[in-house]
Amino acid sequence: MRRVSKIAVAGIASAALALTATACGSTSADKAKEDAAPSGSSSAQSGVKVGIAYDVGGRGDHSFNDSAARGVDKAKAEFGGDVKELTAKTTDTEADRVDRLTQLAEAGYNPVVGIGYAYANSMKSVAAKFPAVTFGIVDSVVDAKNVDNIVFTxxxxxxxxxxxxxxxxxxxxxxxxxxxxxxxxxxxxxxxxxxxxxxxxxxxxxxxxxxxxxxxxxxxxxxxxxxxxxxxxxxxxxxxxxxxxxxxxxxxxxxxxxxxxxxxxxxxxxxxxxxxxxxxxxxxxxxxKNVDVGVYDLVKSIHDKKPLVGTNAYSLAKNGVxxxxxxxxxxxxxxxxxxxxxxxxxxxxxxxxxx
The missing domain is CATH 3.40.50.2300 (Response regulator)
Structure with a gap:
């Protein structure tokens, strides 16, 4: 795992607060895409429980979400465990996003990762309620002690x-x-x-x-x-x-x-x-855009019991792009x-x- 240097990205943070575009709430959970290992398996018991809330399009979009999925897949193959995946709808509300992140945290998933900037507001709210859970957000910055802000140039x-x-x-x-x-x-x-x-x-x-x-x-x-x-x-x-x-x-x-x-x-x-x-x-x-690297780094940090938090930037110099x-x-x-x-x-x- 590589720990990337912290930088200030207030501009991205302020931009994200005004935006919406990622996830799939509990109101549509039955229709969400999921891929969970059997909870009783030995790998689930010994590995990391990862909760992923994808952006619109989800796994299989051939682009942004698939890059994140590669990081999840690599981590699961290396550490074992249980992965639950939910996918965004274009009609999501802020309540949907809050419910989705809350579902994952309440179910014991750690880390809980939001793939996309639209999770900024909802993650700030939910992260405060679950201080023992490490959250991750891609493409935005959330000011919370238990959030890994994964950003790119x-x-x-x-x-x-x-x-x-x-x-x-x-x-x-x-x-x-x-x-x-x-x-x-x-x-x-x-x-x-x-x-x-x-x-x-x-x-x-x-x-x-x-x-x-x-x-x-x-x-x-x-x-x-x-x-x-x-x-x-x-x-x-x-x-x-x-x-x-x-x-x-x-x-x-x-x-x-x-x-x-x-x-x-x-x-x-x-x-x-x-x-x-x-x-x-x-x-x-x-x-x-190597979203997979950022997601993998976060999961590995949880596995190693050294959670990544703060703002971690993946730049051209670091092969983040x-x-x-x-x-x-x-x-x-x-x-x-x-x-x-x-x-x-x-x-x-x-x-x-x-x-």
Whole structure:
């Protein structure tokens, strides 16, 4: 396990307090996705009981949630134990999120991990009621003594995606599709646009968000992703980066139908996603966000009886974010990408977190 240095991320915290978008409450628990080991098994008795509340789309979204799931799977394989998984609905209320986290804590799960920024308010409330339980939240910061805030420098990975897009476009026209226009996704946009324009300021960048405010359907609507990407392709873009959860699969499908166009995936290495295999010839690269590392680190810390708490940041320098090389499509431009990465790591390039 690696303990990552604490940083101040008040901006993310304040942004998260105004947002909603993750989880599945007790009111719909019977319909939630679950994967629990038999409670009477020897592995359940000797291992760690992990409660996971996924973002919209859940396990199988080929993106953000699947990255978290890999961390859970690794921890379960290594330590044994019991895992319970619940999945968000786009219609969730704050009460749903509070009920969900409370369910897991009352059932003895420790840690209880919220995958997504929308758990910020509910986790602050529930964590105070269960001081003996360690909670984890991805993509936000909760001011509580028993919470591990797992955050990433999404803008840095997205900057490298922008460099790749700028070097691969043949039309000097690229696009960005965001799931929901919230501060977290704005970080992806900001880094990507800066990477494009630092490489070639003449390139046009189209930006479109699939939903707004508390409407989180933009993270789980492949049809919306496909329509948005098709509109950009029709408008002349030939490289499209989507930070939109499972909606990104629709964008990738649209790009695959346009000869010479490229898609850039997000969170997971989408070239290697089995369900996207028929489109992988069009997946230039993916901006990988290693949520699995953060989740695994938290579970291991509980197993080791040294719970991680506070704010733990996973940066480009720490390989918390990266650019995938699967398919070999960026091999010809890798030296320029590596040069940009080195400048970000040494501080020569300061990547913006807002557009």
């Amino acid at each position: 999404e803008e840095q990975g997205s900057y490298l995606g922008g460099v790749a897009a700028a070097l691969k476009t043949k039309k000097d026209h690229v696009g960005f599709i965001g799931g929901v226009d919230v501060p977290l996704i704005k970080k992806f946009e900001a880094g990507y646009v800066q990477g494009v324009h630092d490489t070639n300021p003449k390139i046009k960048v189209d930006v479109q968000y699939l939903s707004h405010g508390s409407d989180t359907s933009g993270f789980a609507s492949p049809d919306k992703g496909k329509a948005a990407a098709q509109g950009m392709l029709d408008n002349g873009a030939d490289v499209i980066y989507s930070a939109a959860g499972s909606s990104g699969s629709g964008a990738i499908e649209a790009v695959n139908g346009s000869k010479g166009a490229w898609a850039i995936g997000v969170d997971s290495d989408q070239y290697n996603q089995v369900s996207l295999a028929k489109y992988k010839s069009s997946i230039l690269t993916s901006v990988v 990266s650019l995938s090389t699967s398919g070999g499509f960026i091999a010809d431009i890798q030296p320029k990408i590596d040069a940009a990465k080195a400048k970000i790591v040494d501080g020569s390039i300061k990547v913006k977190t807002t557009p």
